[in-house]
Amino acid sequence: MNSKRTFKPFILVLIAIVGLQSCKEKKEETAKQEVDVTTTKQDGFVQIFDGKTLDNWEGDPNYWRVENGNLVGEVTPTTLLKNNTFIIWKGGQPADFELKLEFRIAEAGNSGINYRSERIDTIPFALRGYQADIDGKIRYTGQNYEEKKRATLAYRGEIARITSQENPDTPGSLRANVAKNAWQSREVLESLGDSEELKTKIKSEDWNEAHLIIKGNKLQHYINGILMSEVIDDDTVNRASKGHLGVQVHVGPPMKVQYRNIRLKNL
Structure with missing residues (x-):
């Protein structure tokens, strides 16, 4: 008891x-x-990808999914592309902003972060506009390439000033001012370092951080905290002040790219 x-x-x-x-x-x-x-x-940064769903994003589900908390874009032997395809953020069309995210891309991969871009009505999930280039062989990662428009604006290691072509009203003059996949009305103002040396700061098939600072006509692309390219866009005819944000999978061989911790801050 x-x-x-x-x-x-x-x-x-x-x-x-x-x-x-x-x-x-x-x-x-x-x-x-x-x-x-x-x-x-x-x-001031806000997560725009929840790591669980594709809520507030729009893309072809044949190419985009969420896996292990990552936004995954993948092209397989049975889903080869005829046109580059994007998954597009539906939360607005940012003008001045900072974007931070982490990416990992297979060696055969080709991708990029598009911003201040417009949608192309004739191609599903396609964007035209500025792109922070990303590729698995690290040939182009860090440069500023304008998708389906003025082509390369600044190579990795460059601060470049962009101006209008001489006769902007001439039919077809936009493409006529592109040679060797680069806009011809561009002036390199300063070097940020040798492209091959900067390449060593980018990890192959591993996670890297991209940081875009986009304000007015100054467009800065950082990788792992290092400024890789800067564009001063004085082309009043062709530049954009706001537009869609999205990430890409590119025409080519089977590939896989992953994004995570996608954060946006409006300036």
Whole structure:
């Protein structure tokens, strides 16, 4: 009889201890969430990809999916492309902004981050506009390439000033001003370093961070904290001040690219 009376209070004390511990854990988790929210508010960046779904993104499901918290774009031997295809953020058309994300791309891969872009009505999920180029062989990663428009604006390692062609009203003059896949009305103002040396700062088939700072007519592309290219776009005829944001899978061999931690801050 005495042992039963002793046992009962012991159980009650144990339950109370467990309850207090549970409350403490909940409070700590709530505090952690509050810190995370505060940090987000302080730096101004907002997650635009939730890591679980394609909510607020629009693309061809044959090429885009969510896997292990990553946004995955993949071309297989049975889904080879005839046109480059994008998954497009539906949350707006940013003008001045910063974008941060991490990417990992297979060696055979070709991709890019499009911004201030317009949709092409005649091709599903296609964008025309500025692109922070990304490729698996790291030939082009970091440069500014304008998709389906003025082509290369600044190679990796360049600060380049872009101007209009002489006769902007001449039919077909936009393409006529492109040679060797680069816009001809461009002036290299300054070197950011040798392209091959900068290439060594970009990890092959591993995670890298891209950081775009887009403000007014200045377009800066950083990879792993290093400025890889900068465009000063003084081409008042062809430049864009706002537009769609999206990421690409490119025509070519089977490939895979992954994106995560996609964060946007409007300036």
